Amino acid sequence: MSEKEKSSEESVDVEQNQTETNDAETNVTDIPEEVVESEETSEVDTLKAELDEMEDKYLRARAEIANMVNRNRNERESLVKYRSQDLAKKVLPVIDNLERALSTDVSDEEAESLKKGVQMVLDSLLAALKEEGIEEIPAKGETFDPNVHQAVQTMPKDDDHPAETIIEVLQKGYQLQDRVLRPSMVIVAQ
Numbered sequence: 001m002s003e004k005e006k007s008s009e010e011s012v013d014v015e016q017n018q019t020e021t022n023d024a025e026t027n028v029t030d031i032p033e034e035v036v037e038s039e040e041t042s043e044v045d046t047l048k049a050e051l052d053e054m055e056d057k058y059l060r061a062r063a064e065i066a067n068m069v070n071r072n073r074n075e076r077e078s079l080v081k082y083r084s085q086d087l088a089k090k091v092l093p094v095i096d097n098l099e100r101a102l103s104t105d106v107s108d109e110e111a112e113s114l115k116k117g118v119q120m121v122l123d124s125l126l127a128a129l130k131e132e133g134i135e136e137i138p139a140k141g142e143t144f145d146p147n148v149h150q151a152v153q154t155m156p157k158d159d160d161h162p163a164e165t166i167i168e169v170l171q172k173g174y175q176l177q178d179r180v181l182r183p184s185m186v187i188v189a190q
Contacts, residue, residue: 084132085176091129092174092182098122099172129174137173139166139184148173150183154190161189 101118129135137148144151144164152170157163166186173184 081133081177082179084134085179085181088129088132088134088174088176088181091125095122095125096171098125133177134174134181137175137180137184139169139173139186142166144186144188148175148180148183149186149188151188152185153187155187157189163190165189 098118098121102115102122104115106112106115139149142149142165144166149166150173155161155167157165161167165188166184167189168187169184170187171182171185174181
């Protein structure tokens, strides 16, 4: 082949390549706009989904913190309300012993003054417990309540004592605010 033919073939090849390149460029510029729009749309959707997820996590964390604060406050209030519970449980047998000491009969004046001193100690102890919210559970003559009374014995009912009425208290019960420290041990009519 001559050089002239080679050069004309090369020029035809170059022209074809340029035409193909121009066609490709035309197609590339047309396709990417659609692809770019769909990529941007999917990226925006992804970011919105991530934002929604983060907002949900934030709200849940905030609610959890609020619950922890409330739980902590309630626990502190409960601790303050029932702070003297353990001490009261340890003092109740002392009260029982002082009451037993007062129930004994005395004959001489010296024993009578000792009994009076024991009564004063008991009164001041009961007053201190009352200031802390510790009170005796009413029992004798009351209707039996298994939440605050413990039936140790039952007796037949009569005219003076209808069914489910407490006849006698064997051991006094005490409560702190609304919490029973020790139930009253009672005899109930049935």
